[in-house]
Amino acid sequence: MNDTSKIERTVYLVSDGTGITVETFSNAVLSQFDKAYFQQIHLPFIDSIEKAQKSVIIINKNALETGYPPIIFSTLVNQEIMTLLKNSNCIFLDLFGTFVNHIEKAIGQKSNNSIGRSHMVSDSEKYRNRIDAINFCLAHDDGQFVNQLDKADVILIGISRCGKTPTSLYLAMQYAIKAANFPLTPDDFERNMLPSTIVPYKDKLFGLSIHPERLSEVRNERRPNSKYATIEQCRYEVMASEKMMRREGISWLSTTTKSIEEISTTVLQEIGLSRTLA
Missing domain, CATH: 3.40.50 (Rossmann fold)
Structure with missing residues (x-):
């Protein structure tokens, strides 16, 4: 049983790949809040509109049942899929976008937005x-x-x-x-x-x-x-x-x-x- 004095929130780890990157980053961030309990739920391989829509249903249902918008850590790169998730009842944290946008401006080059590129077996x-x-x-x-x-x-x-x-x-x-x-x-x-x-x-x-x-x-x-x-x-x-x-x-x-x-x-x-x- 969890400590009742702790704040409890649901966290969704959403990725178009295995979710290893988003899990590692989210663990580092969430560890800074020792007076909170986070229930982490993995949603890997969200690489289509249909999968994104199903995820939105899950997220909205959780927000309704708990009374709080869940936190989403995302490493999605497809803008259409990302927009669907952002419009759900959630707090959306775009891990890649936070850094990619700055790098694009710094080097004057657009990213290729390749799905699952961080763990490609082709290397x-x-x-x-x-x-x-x-x-x-x-x-x-x-x-x-x-x-x-x-x-x-x-x-x-x-x-x-x-x-x-x-x-x-x-x-x-x-x-x-x-x-x-x-x-x-x-x-x-x-x-x-x-x-x-x-x-x-x-x-x-x-x-x-x-x-x-x-x-x-x-x-x-x-x-x-x-x-x-x-x-x-x-x-x-x-x-x-x-x-x-x-x-x-x-x-x-x-x-x-x-x-x-x-x-x-x-x-x-x-x-x-x-x-x-x-």
């Missing part, structure tokens, strides 16, 4: 790079495949369940970064040495850690009432892994209170990788 090189990075990440998850680590852009290290896999996947999917990840285990701490497999690639290593209490919660969801999930075991592994990373001069951060976007951005900055969207 084959970028698309192939992203698929290659995802395949590399999946093959090198949790140290399961140690060949071709020389081809990795970054190797994330850390104890089990500290966030290595989701960070690796995000780097691959968003930035076409070939990210491998490798676990640090109690055996490594007893030997007081990094795993020999990753020692030759020390300049590519970046460490992740996590608060022991949060780690215990996560592990208990996976293996309830196991030694692996006890707070004592978690404290030991966190302390030992952070000590090892400090001793080896490996940059690291705690994932406890950070989003996947924040973690990935820090990794890119620390390793010195280019942050070019795939």
